[in-house]
Structures are given as C-alpha cells and as structure tokens.
Amino acid sequence: MSWFKQFAQSSIGAKSAVALTGLAMVGFVVAHLSGNLLVFAGRDAINGYSEWLHSKGALLWVARIGLLAMVGLHIFFTIKLNLHNKDARPVAYVKKTYTKAKPTSRSMVLSGLVLLSYIVYHLAHLTFRVTNPEFAQLDVYTMLISSFRSPMVSLSYIVGMVLLGAHLSHGVTSLFQTLGLNHPKYNPIIRAIGPILGVVLALGFSSIPVSVLFGLVQ
Amino acid sequence: MKLKLHVWRQKNAKTQGKMVTYDAPNVSPHMSFLEMLDVVNEDLIAKGEEPIAFEHDCREGICGSCSLMINGVAHGPQKATTTCQLHMRTFKDGDEIYIEPWRAKAFPIIKDLVVDRSAFDRIIQAGGYVSVNAGGAQDANCLPVPKDTADQAMDAAQCIGCGACVAACKNASAMLFTSAKVSHLGLLPQGQPERQRRALNMVQQMDKEGFGNCTNQYECEAVCPKEISVRFIARMNRDYLNASICGSGPEKKAGGGED
Numbered sequence: 016m017s018w019f020k021q022f023a024q025s026s027i028g029a030k031s032a033v034a035l036t037g038l039a040m041v042g043f044v045v046a047h048l049s050g051n052l053l054v055f056a057g058r059d060a061i062n063g064y065s066e067w068l069h070s071k072g073a074l075l076w077v078a079r080i081g082l083l084a085m086v087g088l089h090i091f092f093t094i095k096l097n098l099h100n101k102d103a104r105p106v107a108y109v110k111k112t113y114t115k116a117k118p119t120s121r122s123m124v125l126s127g128l129v130l131l132s133y134i135v136y137h138l139a140h141l142t143f144r145v146t147n148p149e150f151a152q153l154d155v156y157t158m159l160i161s162s163f164r165s166p167m168v169s170l171s172y173i174v175g176m177v178l179l180g181a182h183l184s185h186g187v188t189s190l191f192q193t194l195g196l197n198h199p200k201y202n203p204i205i206r207a208i209g210p211i212l213g214v215v216l217a218l219g220f221s222s223i224p225v226s227v228l229f230g231l232v233q
Numbered sequence: 234m235k236l237k238l239h240v241w242r243q244k245n246a247k248t249q250g251k252m253v254t255y256d257a258p259n260v261s262p263h264m265s266f267l268e269m270l271d272v273v274n275e276d277l278i279a280k281g282e283e284p285i286a287f288e289h290d291c292r293e294g295i296c297g298s299c300s301l302m303i304n305g306v307a308h309g310p311q312k313a314t315t316t317c318q319l320h321m322r323t324f325k326d327g328d329e330i331y332i333e334p335w336r337a338k339a340f341p342i343i344k345d346l347v348v349d350r351s352a353f354d355r356i357i358q359a360g361g362y363v364s365v366n367a368g369g370a371q372d373a374n375c376l377p378v379p380k381d382t383a384d385q386a387m388d389a390a391q392c393i394g395c396g397a398c399v400a401a402c403k404n405a406s407a408m409l410f411t412s413a414k415v416s417h418l419g420l421l422p423q424g425q426p427e428r429q430r431r432a433l434n435m436v437q438q439m440d441k442e443g444f445g446n447c448t449n450q451y452e453c454e455a456v457c458p459k460e461i462s463v464r465f466i467a468r469m470n471r472d473y474l475n476a477s478i479c480g481s482g483p484e485k486k487a488g489g490g491e492d
Contacts, residue, residue, distance in 0.1 A: 022477040026406075026446040027436055027470055096446045100404035103338050103445030109239070109252055110331040112305030116403070116450035123448070189449040195471030197464050 026099075027193075029092045034190035036089040041187060041212070043082055044179070048219045054232060058156040065155040090131070097124060119213075120185040126178045133175035140168075163227035173221045180217030184210040234260040234321060237329045238273065240285055243342055250342065252331075262322035266309060267292060267299060269321055270332075286345035294318040294458065297393030300400070301346060302333040307397035307456040315395065315458040335396050337405035339442045352442040353394050356411055359438035363418060364426045376422050389417035391459040398453035398461075404445030409453040411439045412469035413461045419472060429476035436473050 022028040053061040068075060144150040150158045163169045188209030226232040236257040243250025257273050267289050274284035290298035299316040303309035309319045324330065332346065340348040398409035415432050418424030447466060454463045
C-alpha cells in the first residue's frame with residue numbers, strides 16, 4: 016500500500032479526497048432537501064418520511080457514521096492543504112490585486128467554518144433536540160413550525176443556507192477540475208453547475224423557514 | 234511622464250527587505266518597463282547608490298527571465314505580456330507603481346527583485362527523458378499526430394517557466410507550470426512510454442519544493458504571459474490519478490532481462 020500512502024500525502028491526492036468527500040456531502044444535501052420539501056405536502060407527508068427514516072434502524076446509523084466520516088475527512092484534508100498553502104508564501108505582498116478569483120472562491124475556509132458551526136447548532140437543535148428539550152415529544156412537523164416561528168432561529172437557518180450556497184457554488188464546479196474533468200465541450204455546464212446548485216439549494220432550504228415566518232405553512 | 238515607484242529592496246537572501254520610494258521624473262511612454270528601470274538605475278548609479286537588481290535577458294518575451302509583481306499583478310496589467318514587453322504607455326502620468334519580487338517559499342529572494350527559480354529546473358529534471366530509438370532518422374511525418382493534439386501540445390510547450398503562475402496564486406502553487414510541462418510531452422506519441430512515471434515524479438518534486446496547493450481560482454491563467462490554460466492542470470490531475478490508482482506502482486530498476 017506504499018502507493019496509497021504516497022498518493023494520500025501528495026497535493027493532488029489530498030485535493031481529490033476533499034473533492035470526493037465534498038461530492039458525497041452534496042449528494043446528502045440534495046437528498047436532505049428533497050425530504051424537507053415534503054413539509055409543503057402537509058403534516059402527514061413529512062412525518063411519514065421521518066418515521067420511514069427512523070424505521071431503518073442500523074442502516075440509518077451506518078449512513079450517519081458514513082456522513083460524519085465524510086465531514087471529518089473533508090475538514091482534515093482541507094486543514095492539511097491550507098496549512099501547507101500558508102507555509103508556501105511566508106512573506107505576503109505589499110500590494111496584491113486579484114484578477115480572476117471570485118469572492119465565493121476566496122472565502123471557502125470562512126464559509127466552511129461558519130457552516131461547520133451551523134451544522135453543530137442544527138444537529139443540537141433538530142436531531143438531538145438539546146436546545147429545546149420539549150421537542151422530544153413532538154412530531155417533526157410541529158417541531159419545524161414552532162421553531163421557525165422564531166425570527167432569530169429562522170434567520171440563523173437562512174444565513175447558514177446562503178453560506179452553503181456560496182460554498183457549493185465554488186466547490187461543486189471546482190471538484191470537476193480537481194478530478195481532472197475539464198473539456199471545452201462540457202466546460203460551460205461544469206462552470207454553471209456549481210452556482211446553479213448553490214442557488215437552488217439555498218433557495219430550497221430557505222423556502223421552509225421563510226414560508227413559516229410568513230404564515231404560508233402553519 | 235512622471236512616476237512614483239515603490240520598489241522592494243533587499244540586500245541578500247539573509248537580510249530583511251523593505252519598500253523604498255523612488256521618483257522617476259523622465260519616463261517616455263515608449264519605454265518598456267525594464268527600460269524605465271534602467272533609467273532609474275542610471276540615476277541611482279550617478280548618485281552613488283546601489284542600482285535596483287532585476288532579472289532580464291532576451292527582452293522580447295520569450296526567455297522567461299523577467300518577472301516583477303507590478304501593482305499586485307504578475308507581469309503587470311497587460312494581458313498575455315511579459316514585463317519586458319510591457320510599455321509605459323499602459324500607465325498614466327503621475328501614477329504610483331508598486332514593484333515587488335515573486336513571493337514564494339520555493340522562490341527565495343537572491344537580491345531586490347531577483348528570485349531563485351531553480352525549483353522549476355528540478356521539476357523539469359524530475360520529468361526524466363523520452364524514449365527515442367537510436368539509428369537512422371525516421372521519415373518525416375511517419376508518426377501521425379492529429380492537428381488538434383499537436384496544437385494542444387504546442388500550447389503547453391509555450392510555457393517559458395517565468396513563474397508568474399506561482400507569483401499570482403494565493404497559495405504559491407506551481408500547478409500551471411508543472412501541468413504545462415507534464416502535458417506537452419504527455420500529449421504526443423513520443424511522450425507515451427514514460428507518461429505515467431513523468432506525471433508521478435514531477436508532481437512529487439513539485440510538492441517537495443514547497444509550492445502550495447491549487448484551489449482552482451485560476452489567477453495563474455489570468456496572468457500567464459503565454460496564456461497557458463488551466464485545462465492542462467485538469468489533464469495533469471487526470472494523469473496523476475491514473476498513474477497512482479491504475480499504474481504499475483514504483484519504478485523498477487533499469488536494465489533488461491530477468492532479475
């Protein structure tokens with residue numbers, strides 16, 4: 016396995032790990048959104064979906080641990096790469112002008128870190144229900160509605176999802192390049208897919224707290 | 234034209250450097266950027282001061298010797314242009330210009346604006362050789378190369394190794410340079426026998442030299458005087474992944490026959 020060690024320690028190997036774990040998490044986020052949107056189909060639809068998920072028992076835990084591993088590896092390799100990057104330019108320029116880098120691509124570490132703190136809050140809030148112990152007795156639908164009626168809670172979710180969109184608008188397009196997928200014929204699609212997915216996910220997720228705030232879903 | 238220059242002065246690799254301001258009162262818009270520095274240096278020499286050290290050779294945009302971060306952009310504001318081909322008409326009378334050396338751990342400063350780019354030479358050396366059969370010369374065109382492939386190989390081969398890609402990258406990554414060198418041989422039939430090994434060895438050397446990692450922001454492509462495309466970076470990633478995952482592993486000792 017010496018080739019694997021060498022590969023994982025190389026810049027391209029580490030970058031591929033970030034790309035692949037990122038891709039896995041994108042898959043999860045898309046599935047998560049499609050589940051969440053059932054809230055618009057009514058109380059029974061989303062409660063039924065939640066019961067179906069929880070009936071999977073061990074399988075659900077396999078998925079959860081797998082997802083946690085993806086998050087962990089994504090962060091581990093990003094930190095490793097980032098420290099190396101900082102080390103590669105010990106003396107900064109007095110004047111530096113950016114010509115092509117976008118705000119979303121330049122703030123990946125920041126958007127990633129805020130997203131991480133968002134995820135911790137979100138898990139404590141709706142998965143483990145630590146922030147509001149009274150949720151333990153409630154069904155998913157009631158829990159969502161009562162949570163998102165608070166403008167502060169809704170706002171923190173919306174900010175989290177806007178940052179998710181920003182993170183993915185660079186990340187998703189970028190992962191194609193890292194994995195070597197760059198072709199003039201497909202580049203217009205590759206360039207567009209990150210920003211499109213970012214906007215769709217941010218709007219899709221945010222639509223739920225916004226609808227609750229404005230009383231469209233009760 | 235009258236200009237105010239802020240130039241990085243550093244005596245040698247061991248001393249601390251700092252920005253020093255100079256006035257350039259008689260600049261012709263027809264001068265190249267380096268000729269402008271020549272004139273400033275003449276004045277410094279006349280005053281008995283140490284002239285500003287900068288690297289240059291062909292002054293026609295093909296050798297890759299000149300460098301300079303000009304107002305925070307490698308090779309200055311004009312697209313697809315080396316510093317020696319940049320003319321002062323690109324600037325306005327009264328402009329302030331910041332002039333700095335390439336900054337990267339892998340490019341240590343030798344003096345003022347001159348940096349040591351031999352890390353690039355070592356990456357090229359790590360690429361090794363291409364197999365060429367000895368004996369009589371082949372007939373011309375007996376190895377068919379599609380026009381599109383030949384064009385791409387030529388695009389990659391345009392790299393002059395100036396290091397602007399490293400200088401512009403926020404991570405001081407050498408991916409554009411290395412990918413151009415990996416690709417211009419990897420695209421051609423003559424480069425196939427050693428293609429995997431070349432990608433592995435050159436990437437390994439690049440990492441060893443202490444360059445940063447690519448974050449796909451494409452600042453390198455924007456400043457490259459030869460307009461090398463980031464498409465080659467993807468190509469190198471592909472070659473490297475292929476060589477690592479599907480390749481036959483570490484190189485065996487040279488020499489034919491059985492061990």
